[in-house]
Amino acid sequence: xxxxxxxxxxSLLVSMGMGAQTIYDVTKxxxxxxxxxxxxxxxxxxxxxxxxxxxxxxxxPAGIGIYRSNDVTASFGFSSxxxxxxxxxxxxxxxxxxxxxxxxGFVLSNKIGNETTLRYVNFxxxxxxxKSFNKTTSMEGLLNLTPDGQVVSQxxxxxxxxxxxxxxxxxxxxxxxxxxxNNNVFNxxxxxxxxxxxxxxxxxxxxxxxVNNKDRLTxxxxxxxxxxxxxxxxxxxxxxxYDFNISFNFNDRVYLGVTVGAYDLNYTKSSIYSEDYDTGxxxxxxxxxxxDGTGFDFKLGAIIRPFETSPLxxxxxxxxxxxxxxxxxxxxxxxxxxxGQNDKGETEFYKTTVDSYDFLDNxxxxxDYELRTPWKYNLSLGYTVGTNLALGAEYEYQDYSSIRLYxxxxxxxxxxxxxxxxxxxxxxxxxxxxxxxxxxxxxxRAGYNYSTAAYKDGAYKDLPLNSxxxxxxxxxxxxxxxxxxxxxxxxxxxxxxxxYQYSTYKSDFYAFDDEYLNKTxxxxxxxxxxxxxxxxx
Numbered sequence: 236x237x238x239x240x241x242x243x244x245x246s247l248l249v250s251m252g253m254g255a256q257t258i259y260d261v262t263k264x265x266x267x268x269x270x271x272x273x274x275x276x277x278x279x280x281x282x283x284x285x286x287x288x289x290x291x292x293x294x295x296p297a298g299i300g301i302y303r304s305n306d307v308t309a310s311f312g313f314s315s316x317x318x319x320x321x322x323x324x325x326x327x328x329x330x331x332x333x334x335x336x337x338x339x340g341f342v343l344s345n346k347i348g349n350e351t352t353l354r355y356v357n358f359x360x361x362x363x364x365x366k367s368f369n370k371t372t373s374m375e376g377l378l379n380l381t382p383d384g385q386v387v388s389q390x391x392x393x394x395x396x397x398x399x400x401x402x403x404x405x406x407x408x409x410x411x412x413x414x415x416x417n418n419n420v421f422n423x424x425x426x427x428x429x430x431x432x433x434x435x436x437x438x439x440x441x442x443x444x445x446v447n448n449k450d451r452l453t454x455x456x457x458x459x460x461x462x463x464x465x466x467x468x469x470x471x472x473x474x475x476x477y478d479f480n481i482s483f484n485f486n487d488r489v490y491l492g493v494t495v496g497a498y499d500l501n502y503t504k505s506s507i508y509s510e511d512y513d514t515g516x517x518x519x520x521x522x523x524x525x526x527d528g529t530g531f532d533f534k535l536g537a538i539i540r541p542f543e544t545s546p547l548x549x550x551x552x553x554x555x556x557x558x559x560x561x562x563x564x565x566x567x568x569x570x571x572x573x574x575g576q577n578d579k580g581e582t583e584f585y586k587t588t589v590d591s592y593d594f595l596d597n598x599x600x601x602x603d604y605e606l607r608t609p610w611k612y613n614l615s616l617g618y619t620v621g622t623n624l625a626l627g628a629e630y631e632y633q634d635y636s637s638i639r640l641y642x643x644x645x646x647x648x649x650x651x652x653x654x655x656x657x658x659x660x661x662x663x664x665x666x667x668x669x670x671x672x673x674x675x676x677x678x679x680r681a682g683y684n685y686s687t688a689a690y691k692d693g694a695y696k697d698l699p700l701n702s703x704x705x706x707x708x709x710x711x712x713x714x715x716x717x718x719x720x721x722x723x724x725x726x727x728x729x730x731x732x733x734x735y736q737y738s739t740y741k742s743d744f745y746a747f748d749d750e751y752l753n754k755t756x757x758x759x760x761x762x763x764x765x766x767x768x769x770x771x772x
Contacts (some may be wrong), residue, residue: 236365246609256391257704258654265609265635270365272288278627278681280668281627282668283617293363293534295550297355305343306342308340313337316332318371319757319758319760320372325375340360373467389520390459393506398462428705429702437573448671462510472500477498478495488543504706509520514551517572532555548618561605572587614631657691662687664685669681682717683717695745712741719736729768736763739761740759741759
């Protein structure tokens with residue numbers, strides 16, 4: 236029973252980087268938070284047609300063309316991210332708080348003339364924290380049984396990955412000959428890490444057509460009783476966005492803008508999943524993953540006043556995909572305690588550890604790849620009533636099923652991309668916002684956002700048979716709502732704004748993929764306060 240897995244497979248995977256991306260990774264890298272100046276956030280980000288705010292550099296570049304003076308601004312924020320998970324009658328709460336620089340930038344406005352067709356040429360730069368990955372998640376409980384009373388366990392996923400070797404055309408006799416306690420059944424570079432770890436930790440056994448003669452291996456099967464499971468994860472990092480803009484004002488009726496965006500992405504996730512059994516047996520699976528890299532995109536925008544005597548503005552913007560070059564690093568550690576028989580036929584308790592560092596020269600497995608996010612299309616409307624009221628509305632669309640992954644050489648990742656097309660869909664985002672000036676120096680603001688879900692019904696974390704990923708958890712996020720409020724002061728030179736944002740969405744969480752595993756219901760919330768201080772001159 237004391238299986239010694241040499242894990243040759245792990246050492247051979249250093250240059251392979253197999254199955255290292257899932258739909259849940261690429262959606263994280265594609266999504267953006269509502270962030271920016273306090274005025275922009277206070278109006279729900281619905282300023283694409285109104286323009287005249289630093290943050291429109293990242294939504295509709297033509298918004299910078301509205302400026303007729305220079306602007307320097309910085310925004311600071313405090314955010315509190317929370318998750319409430321419910322499984323089997325147990326409820327767990329996790330929170331993470333953070334201070335950060337949200338946004339900073341400047342606009343240089345250059346007047347060309349009062350009577351010329353081209354009235355202004357403006358230049359802008361903005362830094363923005365476009366995505367925060369900071370989040371903690373906890374859940375635990377006795378895993379449910381299947382309708383016919385069978386056990387549900389992560390170990391079945393390990394066994395299934397190993398069993399896939401047979402379906403993949405491997406020689407059955409070869410596997411049969413090597414599926415013994417003292418041999419490594421995974422002595423090739425096509426074995427997934429979950430399968431290798433499960434075998435090393437004695438968490439599943441080979442299945443034979445004739446058990447007595449160990450004849451004709453038919454697969455692998457888990458054998459442990461109903462487990463009590465625990466899951467904890469911590470995610471950190473974010474996406475820093477740097478935008479460079481040039482925009483034009485023609486006749487105070489047509490505004491055009493171009494923004495070049497540069498992105499710096501870093502994401503880290505550490506998780507531990509454990510199963511404990513009433514027999515005293517157990518295992519703990521510790522996974523760690525880090526993704527970092529850089530990317531770029533281009534944004535084109537226009538704002539048009541179709542009627543000279545009307546304050547109505549129509550905004551149009553298109554964003555190219557963001558082209559990322561990323562590096563993934565991962566490692567894993569498993570500890571198990573399982574009863575088994577020794578050479579004398581006596582029952583003993585065997586404690587086993589399997590550490591990827593032991594087989595990779597104390598290094599992480601690293602892998603380079605490329606990510607292309609979807610095109611983004613934005614339509615906006617803006618309307619002002621006198622000098623006191625401004626109204627904005629926006630619609631934005633991204634087809635998440637068009638996300639693509641590539642090898643460093645430029646070839647598509649066929650399996651991963653087909654999974655993306657199968658399980659992701661288009662996302663629509665609606666934004667509305669209003670600003671009312673009580674007096675010329677003081678304004679009140681409010682806004683609302685609604686985004687549809689990116690995941691199709693039945694989406695799951697599909698780990699290829701040769702995947703190096705061992706964090707099996709995933710969550711299918713549903714539609715998301717943002718509610719915003721804000722106030723602002725405008726002096727002759729200095730201005731200050733304050734905004735509050737509350738975001739909420741629900742998701743169905745699964746510690747691993749099993750058609751019979753009950754979902755954990757999760758409510759995700761984020762509260763954010765943003766303060767902006769700026770100067771126009």
